[in-house]
Amino acid sequence: xxxxxxxxxxxxxxxxxxxxxxxxxxxxxxxxxxxxxxxxxxxxxxxxxxxxxxxxxxxxxxxxxxxxxxxxxxxxxxxxxxxxxxxxxxxxxxxxxxxxxxxxxxxxxxxxxxxxxxxxxxxxxxxxxxxxxxxxxxxxxxxxxxxxxxxxxxxxxxxxxxxxxxxxxxxxxxxxxxxxxxxxxxxxxxxxxxxxxxxxxx
Amino acid sequence: xxxxxxxxxxxxxxxxxxxxxxxxxxxxxxxxxxxxxxxxxxxxxxxxxxxxxxxxxxxxxxxxxxxxxxxxxxxxxxxxxxxxxxxxxxxxxxxxxxxxxxxxxxxxxxxxxxxxxxxxxxxxxxxxxxxxxxxxxxxxxxxxxxxxxxxxxxxxxxxxxxxxxxxxxxxxxxxxxxxxxxxxxxxxxxxxxxxxxxxxxx
Numbered sequence: 001x002x003x004x005x006x007x008x009x010x011x012x013x014x015x016x017x018x019x020x021x022x023x024x025x026x027x028x029x030x031x032x033x034x035x036x037x038x039x040x041x042x043x044x045x046x047x048x049x050x051x052x053x054x055x056x057x058x059x060x061x062x063x064x065x066x067x068x069x070x071x072x073x074x075x076x077x078x079x080x081x082x083x084x085x086x087x088x089x090x091x092x093x094x095x096x097x098x099x100x101x102x103x104x105x106x107x108x109x110x111x112x113x114x115x116x117x118x119x120x121x122x123x124x125x126x127x128x129x130x131x132x133x134x135x136x137x138x139x140x141x142x143x144x145x146x147x148x149x150x151x152x153x154x155x156x157x158x159x160x161x162x163x164x165x166x167x168x169x170x171x172x173x174x175x176x177x178x179x180x181x182x183x184x185x186x187x188x189x190x191x192x193x194x195x196x197x198x199x200x201x202x
Numbered sequence: 203x204x205x206x207x208x209x210x211x212x213x214x215x216x217x218x219x220x221x222x223x224x225x226x227x228x229x230x231x232x233x234x235x236x237x238x239x240x241x242x243x244x245x246x247x248x249x250x251x252x253x254x255x256x257x258x259x260x261x262x263x264x265x266x267x268x269x270x271x272x273x274x275x276x277x278x279x280x281x282x283x284x285x286x287x288x289x290x291x292x293x294x295x296x297x298x299x300x301x302x303x304x305x306x307x308x309x310x311x312x313x314x315x316x317x318x319x320x321x322x323x324x325x326x327x328x329x330x331x332x333x334x335x336x337x338x339x340x341x342x343x344x345x346x347x348x349x350x351x352x353x354x355x356x357x358x359x360x361x362x363x364x365x366x367x368x369x370x371x372x373x374x375x376x377x378x379x380x381x382x383x384x385x386x387x388x389x390x391x392x393x394x395x396x397x398x399x400x401x402x403x404x
Contacts, residue, residue: 048347049301059290064304066268067296074289087276088261094269099251102266102304110319117312118332123325130320145250 002026003056005046007033011105012053013169013200015068017162020196022076066097069159081159093153096146096160104142104167107134108174132175139171143181150190165191204228205258207248209235213307214255215371215402217270219364222398224278268299271361283361295355298348298362306344306369309336310376334377341373345383352392367393 004019006012006028019026031037031052038050047054047063055062055071062068070093073082083089109116114127142164146152152160168188172178178185191197206221208214208230221228233239233254240252249256249265257264257273264270272295275284285291311318316329344366348354354362370390374380380387393399 048343057290060294062290062293062297064297064300066300067293070296071289071293074292087273088259088264090276091264091269091273092262094272095264095266098266098268098300098303101300102308106304106308107319114319117309117316117319117336118325118328120324120328122322123320123328126320126322126325134319141250 003029005029005031005043005052005054005056007031007038007052009033010052011065011101011163011166013166014065014159014163015053015055015072016200017165017194017196018069018072018081018159020199021081021162022072022079024076064101065163066094066101069097069163070094073159080156083153083156083158089153093158093160096152097163099146100163100167104135104138107131107138108167108170110134111174135171135174136176136180139168139176139181139184143183147183147187149183149187151187161187161191162196165197205231207231207233207245207254207256207258209233209240209254212254213267213303213365213368215368216267216361216365217255217257217274218402219367219396219398220271220274220283220361222401223283223364224274224281226278266303267365268296268303271299271365272296275361283359285355285358285360291355295360295362298354299365301348302365302369306337306340309333309340310369310372312336313376337373337376338378338382341370341378341383341386345385349385349389351385351389353389363389363393364398367399 002019004012004015004026006016007030016028031043037043038052044050046056046061049063051063053065053068055068062071070082074084077084082093108131110127111131114124118124148154151157152164165188168184204221206214206217206228208218209232218230233245239245240254246252248258248263251265253265255265255267255270257270264273272284276286279286284295310333312329313333316326320326350356353359354366367390370386
């Protein structure tokens with residue numbers, strides 16, 4: 001049985017929702033980041049990066065959200081979570097998720113995890129001040145260019161949707177007003193109506 | 203015919219090498235970042251992010267290195283560039299490439315592109331000072347945990363290799379001595395012997 005290492009408020013929510021979408025049984029293990037449980041020897045032996053999500057499979061542990069999402073789509077093809085057999089369509093899925101991972105999530109991380117890239121409090125303050133601008137710009141692009149609606153790819157729900165939902169939930173805390181991206185907000189509401197999302201957030 | 207927008211010194215090198223690996227004809231268009239050619243109206247109409255790589259296909263433009271690399275592997279399956287039909291093996295490819303994209307490349311970007319996340323010169327200096335530490339730690343993990351050798355996945359060359367090669371070339375400029383990661387350096391030398399790499403760097 002698959003086992004997901006998770007933490008509330010983290011990007012692992014995208015993988016958790018996707019596991020619920022597959023309808024398969026799995027085990028969820030919550031790590032408390034406020035207690036640094038992700039840095040315990042036990043967890044570091046599972047994922048030396050000390051991050052979530054980490055998905056433990058019968059063949060080993062997988063990390064990185066874009067990788068885990070395609071893995072779940074490919075392992076459970078009946079769930080129809082990605083256009084697996086069309087290289088161009090799958091590349092668009094991957095392009096969107098890679099942008100969330102390496103641009104949107106990274107911009108967000110400069111709010112409270114800026115110590116990863118600097119040492120001085122003044123730098124942390126400077127970085128935090130810029131987050132509304134960088135996250136706003138990122139979601140302008142998603143609102144105007146990438147979110148086709150009603151789902152990211154258009155009519156077809158996919159592994160892009162829980163990942164967008166996960167990061168959209170961070171916008172308010174990052175100082176980006178909901179009114180700036182009405183289509184993204186509609187997408188979030190649509191996601192909130194899915195059973196997989198209720199199950200993941202319960 | 204595929205068309206790759208490229209810039210010397212950028213991460214687009216991974217896509218360029220991979221195109222050469224396929225043996226297919228393609229067009230390469232060099233953008234001069236010192237002249238801000240990536241921000242021209244013409245290029246922004248192709249890729250609104252103003253970044254490379256951008257791969258123009260007969261069905262539209264693809265962006266983000268991890269997406270482009272899997273696309274090329276899937277479009278040209280005879281090249282054997284990724285374990286496409288094994289969800290776990292493909293997820294390992296994707297996990298590695300996602301780590302390069304969202305951790306290694308991002309750490310590197312804090313050297314000369316820190317203006318993306320802050321505004322003050324003192325912050326830029328602080329971030330630049332930390333790059334040897336963050337890039338060093340990143341490559342410690344690659345050296346010790348991920349690079350199986352002789353190629354990233356072991357005996358099988360894959361789309362992980364040109365991406366690792368591309369970022370390894372940045373280490374010296376990021377203040378990480380070559381002697382710290384001997385296996386990564388051997389990998390770079392092995393890559394330098396490939397025809398695709400000579401063709402890409404010519």
